[in-house]
Amino acid sequence: MRKDDIVGLVMAALSSAAVLIALGMVFLYAPREATMGDVQRIFYFHVASAWVGFFGFFVTFLAGIAYLARQERRWDILALSSVEIGLTFIAMAVVTGSLWARPAWGTYWTWEPRLTISAVQLLIYISYVMLRAAIENPQQKARFAAVYGIVAFVTVPLSWFAIRWWRTIHPDILTGGEGMALTARMVHTLLVSLGAFTLLYFTLLRQRVRLERAADALAGLKEHLSPIAYRESRIADRESRIADR
Amino acid sequence: MSFLRKVWAIFAKDIAAELHTREMVSAMLVFSVLALLIFSFALDLRGAMARAAAPGVLWVTVTFAGTLGLSRSLAREQQSGCMDGLLLAPVDRSAIFFGKALGNLAFMAVVEIVLLPLFAALFDVPLLRPGVLLVMALGTLGYSAVGTLLAAIAVNTRAREVMLPILLLPLAVPLLIAAVQATAALVEGATLAEAGGWLRLLVVYDLVIIAVSMLTFGYVVEE
Numbered sequence: 518m519r520k521d522d523i524v525g526l527v528m529a530a531l532s533s534a535a536v537l538i539a540l541g542m543v544f545l546y547a548p549r550e551a552t553m554g555d556v557q558r559i560f561y562f563h564v565a566s567a568w569v570g571f572f573g574f575f576v577t578f579l580a581g582i583a584y585l586a587r588q589e590r591r592w593d594i595l596a597l598s599s600v601e602i603g604l605t606f607i608a609m610a611v612v613t614g615s616l617w618a619r620p621a622w623g624t625y626w627t628w629e630p631r632l633t634i635s636a637v638q639l640l641i642y643i644s645y646v647m648l649r650a651a652i653e654n655p656q657q658k659a660r661f662a663a664v665y666g667i668v669a670f671v672t673v674p675l676s677w678f679a680i681r682w683w684r685t686i687h688p689d690i691l692t693g694g695e696g697m698a699l700t701a702r703m704v705h706t707l708l709v710s711l712g713a714f715t716l717l718y719f720t721l722l723r724q725r726v727r728l729e730r731a732a733d734a735l736a737g738l739k740e741h742l743s744p745i746a747y748r749e750s751r752i753a754d755r756e757s758r759i760a761d762r
Numbered sequence: 763m764s765f766l767r768k769v770w771a772i773f774a775k776d777i778a779a780e781l782h783t784r785e786m787v788s789a790m791l792v793f794s795v796l797a798l799l800i801f802s803f804a805l806d807l808r809g810a811m812a813r814a815a816a817p818g819v820l821w822v823t824v825t826f827a828g829t830l831g832l833s834r835s836l837a838r839e840q841q842s843g844c845m846d847g848l849l850l851a852p853v854d855r856s857a858i859f860f861g862k863a864l865g866n867l868a869f870m871a872v873v874e875i876v877l878l879p880l881f882a883a884l885f886d887v888p889l890l891r892p893g894v895l896l897v898m899a900l901g902t903l904g905y906s907a908v909g910t911l912l913a914a915i916a917v918n919t920r921a922r923e924v925m926l927p928i929l930l931l932p933l934a935v936p937l938l939i940a941a942v943q944a945t946a947a948l949v950e951g952a953t954l955a956e957a958g959g960w961l962r963l964l965v966v967y968d969l970v971i972i973a974v975s976m977l978t979f980g981y982v983v984e985e
Contacts, residue, residue, distance in 0.1 A: 585981050641932040648929060651919035661915045664978040668911065668933060671974055675936035675967050682959060683939050 525727070528720040535713035539565075539706070547706040556620045559613050561706050565714035567610035567635055571673075573603025573718065574642060578670035581663035590733070593659035596666055597649065598725035600642055602718060607639050630681045637676055641669045768853045772861025776835070777868065786834050790827040790873045797823040798881065812885040817945035820881060820889070821901070821938055824874060825931070828905055831869050833926045835862065836913040845983065855980030863910040863975070870902050893948040893957065900961065901941035904968040908933055911975040914982045940964045 543561045550557035580596035583589075614632045615625045626632075645665055652658040699707070740746060763771075780786055801807060801819045839845040839862075848858050878898070882889040909930055916926040944960035954961070 585978070637932060637935050644928045644932055647921075648915070648919065648925065651921045651925055653920070657918060660981050660984075661918070664911070664982055665915065665929065667978060668908065668971070668974055671970055672933050672936055672967075675963065675970065679936035679939040679963060682963075683943060 521727075525720075525723060528716075528723060532713065532717040532720040535709075535716050539710040539713040542706045542709055547703050548700060550703075553621050556617060559617045561710040562714075563610055563613040563617060564707060565710040566606045566613060567631070568711055569714045569718045570603045570607030570610055570635065570638065572715070573599045573606065573722075574638065574666075574670060574673070576722075577603065577645075577666045581666035584659055584663040585667075588656075590659070593662065594726055594729045594733075595722075596659075596662060598722055598729060600645055600666070601725060602721050604639065604642050604646065606714070606718070607635055607642070610635050611639055628684060630677070630684045633680050633684075634673075634677050637680070638673070641672075645669065765854065765857055768857040769860040769864065772848065772853075772858060773864045773868070776862065776865030779838070780865075780869065786831050787869050787872050789834070790831045790869065791876060793830055794823050794827045794873055794877050795880070797826065798877075798884065802885070807885050809886075813887055813949065816881070816885060816887040816889070816949060817942045820877075820945065821942050823877065824870070824898075824902070825905060825934060825938065826927075827873055828866075828870050828902075828909060829927045829930060831873075832866055832906070832909040832913040832930075833916060833923045835866055835869070836910070836917045837922065840917045849983060855983060856976045858983065859910065859976055859979035862914075863907050863972075866906040866910050867902060870906055871899075874898055874902065887949060889945075889949065891948060893954050894945055896954070897941055897944045897948065897957075897961065897964070900964040900968060901937060904937050904964065904971050905934060907968065907975050908937075908971045911979055911982065914979065936963065937967050940967065 539561070543558050547558065547561070549555060576599040577596045580592045580599065584592035584596060611632065614629075614635065618627050618629075618632070619625050645662065648665055649658055649662050652661060798819070801815075801823070805811065805815050805819070807815060807819070836845075839848070878889050878894075881887065909926075912929045912933070913926055916922060916929060919925045940960045940963040944957045944964065947957040947960070948954075
């Protein structure tokens, strides 16, 4: 087995174990929340998903800057891999938030600031993926995606302030019971969940980057082996032989 | 030629081109009036309802009309080959950005100058206040800046006009929230100081977006 594959296997095993430990802690170690009961246990994975989502978009932002500075394909691969993983996790955060809202506040959706900004991020990066899909030229695709990833990320703090002030000006009765008091065990469980999801992010990121590199290599081989390329190389050969004579 | 002269030259070119055809501003204007009509049917805009919904209706109309003009403005450059000419000319990429953004700002401003009194008259909402005009100016500035950058991206994609609103609207969320809230407060008779938080957010948005767009515009237009 190649060294690369072994690293991948080890990372996959570690992150599986970490997620299982986190899951165990969520159900067995963390105490039952006083007012919301067992429903609150979704909180640990919900927060961890949101964290990985935002972290993924941050990595895309950095990779975008690196791409514009260096114009190297690997930064574009990193940006697109990180966005896809970030999108998956932010979607999980929105869905788990909505599942949590139903029993806790009696509605599937509340315009709670953190939930709202996650939904806004989800939409922004869906647009990012659509943008990539709408451009043919690979260099142009990478450049435009880098610019969009940068502009999109700088609006995150602005969105956050805007949404938070907007909600405080119109106080939502449903989210009145915010400010959950966390006990020490809850904090431990949350930290382990955050760690496990972060590890999972890096494992997935590594695999996604390798997948994209393999796709690049395949595209290169196809180009090389296509009938036209083959014929052209034969013609070039013959011409060079004629020239030699 | 100084930087400002170059920006001015590009801006003047856009104004001159628009004065010939008047297609962009007229399309935005007709669209805005139609939008008001649709909104008044959809929301039954009378009395207290009109006052409550006015800021939202106004800003939705302005932003949607803005996307029409923005995509047209950059598509025109692309089709006529004018963008290639601009790129060959010895001007800084950021000068092209500022010239185009100023042009778009001017077109949106013309639409707003007609729209605001019409809106105020039709729905009896006190929009013609200095504070509201300031909010309109700040909001339109940021919107045309980020819109110019994203329209330059959108015209190079396969989906073209469809792509611009998809790229632009999610990034305009903070701008829209701040503009609508500030307008609402000012319509309700708040002083500028009371709406100060939202105004500051608008100013920060404008500054951040203009800085980032200026830095990245060169990468968008280069071949």
